[in-house]
Amino acid sequence: MDSTYFQNNLYFRSGLTSNVFSQFSKTNYSNVTSYFQNQNINVDFKHNKAIAFCCMKAYDILQSIQNFGGHFIKPNQIIVEDFNNLKGNLNDSWGVCNLLPTKLYKNSDKIIPERTILFNSNLMEFNDKRLLEYMNDVAEFQKKENIESSSHFLIKFVHEFAHSLHEGYLQQKFSANKLNKIIHNFLDKNNILVFQKKYSDLITNNICRYASENPFESIACDLSKRILDKNNQSFKPYKKYFFLKSVLCKDEQKNDNQFNKLINEIWNGKIF
Numbered sequence: 001m002d003s004t005y006f007q008n009n010l011y012f013r014s015g016l017t018s019n020v021f022s023q024f025s026k027t028n029y030s031n032v033t034s035y036f037q038n039q040n041i042n043v044d045f046k047h048n049k050a051i052a053f054c055c056m057k058a059y060d061i062l063q064s065i066q067n068f069g070g071h072f073i074k075p076n077q078i079i080v081e082d083f084n085n086l087k088g089n090l091n092d093s094w095g096v097c098n099l100l101p102t103k104l105y106k107n108s109d110k111i112i113p114e115r116t117i118l119f120n121s122n123l124m125e126f127n128d129k130r131l132l133e134y135m136n137d138v139a140e141f142q143k144k145e146n147i148e149s150s151s152h153f154l155i156k157f158v159h160e161f162a163h164s165l166h167e168g169y170l171q172q173k174f175s176a177n178k179l180n181k182i183i184h185n186f187l188d189k190n191n192i193l194v195f196q197k198k199y200s201d202l203i204t205n206n207i208c209r210y211a212s213e214n215p216f217e218s219i220a221c222d223l224s225k226r227i228l229d230k231n232n233q234s235f236k237p238y239k240k241y242f243f244l245k246s247v248l249c250k251d252e253q254k255n256d257n258q259f260n261k262l263i264n265e266i267w268n269g270k271i272f
Helices: 003-010 018-027 029-038 049-067 129-144 155-175 176-187 189-205 216-227 258-267
Strands: 043-045 075-079 095-098 116-120
Touching: 003 129, 018 049, 018 129, 029 043, 029 049, 029 129, 049 129, 049 155, 049 216, 095 155, 116 155, 129 155, 155 216, 176 189, 176 216, 189 216, 189 258
Parallel strands: 043 075, 075 116
Antiparallel strands: 095 116
16 A cells, blocks of 8 residues: 555545535435444534544544554544533633543533543534534634634534644553553643653644644644644654554655654653
């Protein structure tokens, strides 16, 4: 398999195309939910066909990467939710990926498992093709302002799947206790301040501004950019995961640059 095959089958070329709209119009909501159920992923899209469709396309992209050598750990759940129902100040978040078993909901003791992905119904209120157009407009604007790492309309969806993929990789690599420590270190406020002081400019210049929020966001922003951007196909910092380098990597230089070394350290849970 050559890189041309990889490009044509993984990407939508220019993102939101007439072919994507055609696929969306032919998609049946119940078939999407059945698709995820057959993948042993619990879903509750709140009957929003547009979000369900975008999740399916994003998931297909990650599955395509698995076919080229990666081992994509599936999320446990995908839920569309009113983020006013969740603990924390999440109303401005497009989506979140729960990294630890947590009581996420207000006034509820229900434990939500790790690798649960939630999308904010308040920000993604359309349930038809208008959502695809809206997500395309948001992505293009945020990319232009260097807020987001890609102008692809699926960026918010691939971003959350990338969180799940990263955690799945770390779960395979470390014990539960070690992973728990890594997660807390990555999200510790003092550690984040040190991280930002040292690496913010490097990360912002190579990925986007949001990527410097914390190390987990650095990976999700960077990996989703590499997945969606035709002009940025090098997966070299992730070479132990994406091991078919002849297909996935263009930069075969002997020495990684400073940025790639940083991403590799974060990817492997070794930044702190």
